Amino acid sequence: MPEPDESEHPDHEPPKTNTIQLSRTHLASGRPLRSPAFRWFFTGWSITMAGSAMSPVALAFGVLEVTGSATWLSAVLTASIVPLMATMILGGGIADRYRRDTVLRLTSLGSGISQTGVAVILLAHQPPVLLLPLAAVNGIFQALTIPTMRGIVPQLASGGGIQQANSLLASARNITRLIGPSAAGLLTVSVGGGWAIAADAASFLLAAACFAKMSLPDLPPRTKTDPTMLSELRQGWRYFSSRPWIWSVTLAFAVFNAANMGIWNILGPLIAVDTIGADGWGLVLSARGAGALLATVVMVKLTVRRPMAPALSLMTLAGVPLILLGTGANALWLAAAAFAAGVAAEFFTVAWSTLWHMHIPERLSSRVGAYDEFGSSVSIPIGQLSVPFLAAAFGTAAVAITGGVLTVVAMLIPLLLPALRRIELSTSKAN
Structure with missing residues (x-):
């Protein structure tokens, strides 16, 4: 038998203004873009991917512009990837334990704020050591985001619509990979890497606004008998x-x-x-x-x-x-x-x-x-x-x-x- 699906529990909150309440009967089966909830997710995803496609070029040249050192660039990248890998599994537990739309809103907002800090440091030519804690925070937010993205599509599409949804999301990702690096390069050459990072920060904040327009059903209230995070x-x-x-x-x-x-x-x-x-x-x-x-x-x-x-x-x-x-x-x-x-x-x-x-x-x-x-x-x-x-x-x-x-x-x-x-x-x- 299939295992029980916790998302089948009804929403316990009244509908909120300007949000889309989602239930099993409202999933996009054949054409996911017909679902308002999926459209808001797809829009937020596309905006996030556009910013993320710009970030590597912008960060590399922005750090080199401030420091002139490949060692500092390596240090900043390492400061991001180590916390990301260290907290990835915990991120999976959080994404399954709490509503995934809430997790996405918070991680997108957090990434936008931390990237804004990176942009300010680069634009103000502050000491590069200040980039390291912000890079670590970004890595942690990504560790929370990636598993959440892995689990959210079945809550927005069903049946044959799942493959169409995955294809549409992959198409958006590949388009941004083609355009994003060139756009980051132009911004970096014309106004500096700091402003390109600022554009990346804005993309996270816009994505958070899009994710706020969709609302998944509440999970059942947790009780004292529920398993701990470690058990899950x-x-x-x-x-x-x-x-x-x-x-x-x-x-x-x-x-x-x-x-x-x-x-x-x-x-x-x-x-x-x-x-x-x-x-x-x-x-x-x-x-x-x-x-x-x-x-x-x-x-x-x-x-x-x-x-x-x-x-x-x-x-x-x-x-x-x-x-x-x-x-x-x-x-x-x-x-x-x-x-x-x-x-x-x-x-x-x-x-x-x-x-x-x-x-x-x-x-x-x-x-x-x-x-x-x-x-x-x-x-x-x-x-x-x-x-x-x-x-x-x-x-x-x-x-x-x-x-x-x-x-x-x-x-x-x-x-x-x-x-x-x-x-x-x-x-x-x-x-």
């Missing part, structure tokens, strides 16, 4: 660790993320300097973004009943650009491979998100999602730190080719599990 996190871990179709993919993406974030982000530009140049590297990155955007548009209509075999098989294409980097391929071959990798990555993302929302009980979704996010992302700093040393020891070409091969193998291993190959898109949730 243990329950999430038991669910995660007992489902091989979940943790096998998590482990595969731990390998993928270590290789891609290390080799593609660090060795890629280094190799490009001596081969295809900065303009060629820009073409390759744009091609990857274009492929991702195409896939999300197609996935609004395309439904595959058993998507994991094709999704993971396609993900082997993500290893090809790494292999081509190592072999010194020209810009056109790399761009074509990056385009295919972008298509594959977004096909997988939409299929995985849809399976997640259809098969994992809503009341556990954020906790289980936090373990998935942590397990697949904790390898990123390991990859980024180790790649330069490996390249110095064995050569950039050998490391890039090996990373590509490891990516291909990692994507295929989970398909050895029959349960993963057979899992289907459905409207019922598994136990």
Whole structure:
């Protein structure tokens, strides 16, 4: 039997002015954009993604503008990612324990305020050490936001509308990834990185206003007999660790993320300097973004009943650009491979998100999602730190080719599990 869904409890508060009260009968089934609640969420999500796409460029050049030091930039980025990873699992517990719309409003508001502080420090040329606590606060807010986003879609859409909702959200994310960095670059060149960070802060505050326009049903009142947060996190871990179709993919993406974030982000530009140049590297990155955007548009209509075999098989294409980097391929071959990798990555993302929302009980979704996010992302700093040393020891070409091969193998291993190959898109949730 499906596990009970806590969101089925009725709302205990009277309707509020200018908010959209949501119940099971009001979920968007076929066309999520027809639902006012989803439209407000989609708008807030898109605004947040636009700001987040601008932030890396703006922060990098803003910190360098103030300090002229790559060491300070590394320190600021580390001050953000360490608290993010440290509190990710706790964020999953909070997102399942409290109303997710409330969590999103508070985290967006908090992120907007902390980013405003970053902008003020950069614009006023204050000591860069002041950026470190604000970066840490931002990391914590992101650790709360990410698991909340993983669990909220089934409360806004149902049935076939879940895949459409995930495709629309992914499309918005990819569009902002194409436009955001260029916009941040223009702002940074014209008025400075501090103002670009200020635009990011404004995006969080606008998103908080959008999230305030939607209101999910209240959860049942908590009693003294309810489990503690620690017990709930243990329950999430038991669910995660007992489902091989979940943790096998998590482990595969731990390998993928270590290789891609290390080799593609660090060795890629280094190799490009001596081969295809900065303009060629820009073409390759744009091609990857274009492929991702195409896939999300197609996935609004395309439904595959058993998507994991094709999704993971396609993900082997993500290893090809790494292999081509190592072999010194020209810009056109790399761009074509990056385009295919972008298509594959977004096909997988939409299929995985849809399976997640259809098969994992809503009341556990954020906790289980936090373990998935942590397990697949904790390898990123390991990859980024180790790649330069490996390249110095064995050569950039050998490391890039090996990373590509490891990516291909990692994507295929989970398909050895029959349960993963057979899992289907459905409207019922598994136990």
